[in-house]
Amino acid sequence: MTRAPGLRRDPDSYAVTAEFYDILQADEDAARVRRLYGREVARARHGVLDVGAGTGRVTMLALAGSRADVHAVEPARAMRTSLLTRLAALPAVQRERVTVHPLPLDEAPLRAVADVAVCHNMVGCLPPAVREELWPAIAAALTPGGSLFVELPPARLPVGAVVRPLGDTRVGEHTYGGRITMSAAGHRIRTRVDYWVRQAEHVLREHTETFWMWPATRSRLAAELAPHGFVPLPGPGDPRLLAVTLPRHR
Ligand SMILES: C[S@@+](CC[C@H](N)C(=O)[O-])C[C@H]1O[C@@H](n2cnc3c(N)ncnc32)[C@H](O)[C@@H]1O
Incomplete structure (x- = not known):
């Protein structure tokens, strides 16, 4: 889903949607998140970065499926409220592995905190200029050799409604x-x-x-990421994802 231009600094976006988000979409999306990122998250050793964590689907997968620390970045207050309510129900031993950052990622001072980063249902919400600020922030938050998995936004504009x-x-x-x-x-x-x-x-x-x-093709996103050191991960991968990595030696 998305956000309006100018809402970047608006912590009250998703104010209406948050109430309905999980009740209407959680079950289906939790299964999708497991299929898309379950294996990658299980390989995390250092940390998992959930960019635009929303109500916490990827964060919960990372807490359950890995022993790594988790950084959940979520600027919208309403979505973050659901996320923290969910974290409050966890045992303390699991909760102490997750840190919630209440800012857009490019304003959060995260440096080399994760070896796996995920942008699930998120990049399509960003205008191109904001995407350009997101990529270096993700590169800074990843350790050398870290990987980024981006769920692809629509490649083009819809025809009709x-x-x-x-x-x-x-x-x-x-x-x-x-x-x-x-x-x-x-x-x-x-x-x-x-x-x-x-x-x-x-x-x-x-x-x-x-x-x-904002629609964007796989090749456009890959071209935006390349100047920040990201190269494609080998292998066919999931057609719904763009998977890139930061080589250890650059
Ligand atoms: C459509 S929601 C998806 C939430 C979650 N990933 C999911 O799929 O359930 C996109 C989320 O990205 C967040 N977001 C927008 N810009 C962001 C940025 N620059 N850094 C981090 N999160 C951002 C929004 O606040 C919103 O909660």
Whole structure:
């Protein structure tokens, strides 16, 4: 998903979405996160950097699937609230391995803290100029030989309006639902997310939050990363990911 231009320093983005984020998407996305990063995270020895941690899907995978320290970077207050509530339920021994950084990564002073970095469902939310600031910050946060796994954003603008329903979820007497509508607006993707809560056929409340996304191809992202020392990881890899590494000797 996404964020609007100018929200970079706005800690209140995701204020509407955070309430619905996990109830509508957590199960499906947790399985996806396991498939995409489970093996890589298990190999981390030094640390895992979760860039744009949101409510903590990759962070929880890293805590459960590795013994490395975890750095969860999440500037949006509402998403961070869910993340910390989740961490509060962990045993202290697991919780002491994770540090939450409440800033955009390029403002967080993280130096050589991780050998695995993940940008899950995140890079598409950034305008190109902000992406350019993210790459050197990730390079600085990684140790030599560290790897970065980026979930690829849409490669191009959608044709017409693309609608994706967010499946209904029951909570007691209420049913939570939602819908994502993506459409082209100039060179950006306007992403409107509608949420509702129903009781039987009666709609109790409705909310909307609009985000912006910037399409980028795999080759464009690889070209942006190269000047910061990143080279492609060998092997076919997952088509949904861009996997790059910082060679030990540069
Ligand atoms: C669509 S959410 C995805 C959250 C999580 N990765 C997930 O998939 O559930 C993107 C997240 O990136 C965060 N974010 C945006 N810009 C960031 C930056 N420069 N550094 C770190 N996080 C950022 C947002 O606050 C938001 O929570």
